[in-house]
Amino acid sequence: MTHLSRGDAGSGGSRSPLIEPGAVDVAAYLTEKGALVDAFLDERLPAADSGPGKLHEAIRYCVFARGKRFRPALAIATCEAFHGRTEAVLPAAAAIELIHVSSLVHDDLPCMDDADLRRGKPSCHRAYGEALAVLVGDWLLAFPFEILSCPSMGALLRPEQCCITGQEIARSVCSSGIVAGQVADLEAERRQIGLDELQRLHVHKTGALIRAAVRCGLVAAGVPFADLDAHARFAEQLGLAFQVADDILDVTADEATLGKPVGADNANNKSTYVSLLGLDGARRVAEETAAQAHALLTELPPGSDPSVLHALVDFVVGRGS
């Protein structure tokens, strides 16, 4: 079992005792799988100049903005770790990215975070107006379920696998997912919240879709439904590590890297891991949660190959280091 953070083999050994350099180039993996997801979406999204008004142009503007494609890559890596076929998980991976983009479009709205910049470009409502941004977000929230149910998936997955995939993704949106997390986030702007509440918020807002990515990867690999809970446990730690790293990035990165203004959390009076624990404290939490994710990955059943998953955990924490 070998894994490596973002190709920085030389310094890898000093960051975590679990890192063994040399095996996985995460940047290349994300690029390769991101291209697969983009090609899948490019084939299925309507042409920019078709349809009413600028709906389809705006959809493509948002979907093909610069993005790491981390969630779809995670779904693919999980499927591959259990020797599933990449094509079998591609619809779910693409669906998860669309749900993510939908949530960004709506979160950026003036009545929510009022963000002007997203992924290095004007946010959807800044580019296309508020009404179209609401509708683009709606479209991106429903289209995944068109992809997931399409007969072309039937050749790769059994219908019950399609069903459970749709359910996992829908769950990551509703009361244990993104929407509930965003409501809690808006509530948290009005008052100081503690670490427990912050963590619960992020389990929904960020964690749920990461968890769905892992679970859909397992389903596509043919893992029995009864084993999903056990095998997906590392996803919770990974989701937490991801959010802590995001909070760190918000104060340490530059705008060009981040694709949006730095310090936005602070400007919005948001409680973050950094505001509650300080920068060093937040870094410690990121490392601890990453270590737990690594440990849970070592408990996956014999025969599975979680080397890319280990590397993705390191990548997530490495972003904020």
Place this chain on the structure above:
Amino acid sequence: MTHLSRGDAGSGGSRSPLIEPGAVDVAAYLTEKGALVDAFLDERLPAADSGPGKLHEAIRYCVFARGKRFRPALAIATCEAFHGRTEAVLPAAAAIELIHVSSLVHDDLPCMDDADLRRGKPSCHRAYGEALAVLVGDWLLAFPFEILSCPSMGALLRPEQCCITGQEIARSVCSSGIVAGQVADLEAERRQIGLDELQRLHVHKTGALIRAAVRCGLVAAGVPFADLDAHARFAEQLGLAFQVADDILDVTADEATLGKPVGADNANNKSTYVSLLGLDGARRVAEETAAQAHALLTELPPGSDPSVLHALVDFVVGRGS
């Protein structure tokens, strides 16, 4: 084959040569099936006082506002017309109502139609604020796919029936559905549009979900997927009749009946069947499309019993007469 509009047996004969009084009390049918749908939803929607902020309270506020439950009743009536079990279509029927409510919540937003009143109550954003209204609409758009994929449905439908149901409903939202229709609607406020464009707009905005209701009813009744197109043809005429009747109601009804201000279309400079054809012209279109729907219903295969469907067609046109 007998059918009757809204229980007004006495005057029925004068409205359409197809109406044979005495068999179906549509008001009672809508009440009965609406209660089934409401009970199904009440069991599955989170408790109002659970969850973050007022999310679940607002969801229930919108879902349990006064509504005719026409779309779910249509799904149920279609399933029953083909001797399917009501329980088998109930998840799809409820899902379709939630999608409808979601679209109302987002359409009412200040950046769209800016409506203060909906179903006789303050619209969601007036009652709970704009940010929560966006998120309530998102929740209502995703939760249907949780319902549709849940294992409890598996006992009633085969997984492939669940899949195709999800796809039909997702399609009614995206590029041939509600979202595309609403974009076209917003575009149409900026300029005068012709009858063809108005009809195309409403095929998406109103027709798609009505069509999905019929198709999901057919699927739940076990109609082979290859027969869906043929058997659902009446849904297109019904959808058109529904919209024409809505346009007529907007100028003829009172606010208490409508649950929102009358004359809103005119105030918003919207092209409607009434503004393009006059009140009498619109009524003629409503009657012609209803007659076509009735004719298509008579072509359904022997053994089916479309009496309630005939009555629903009359009900739809009767609303605007």
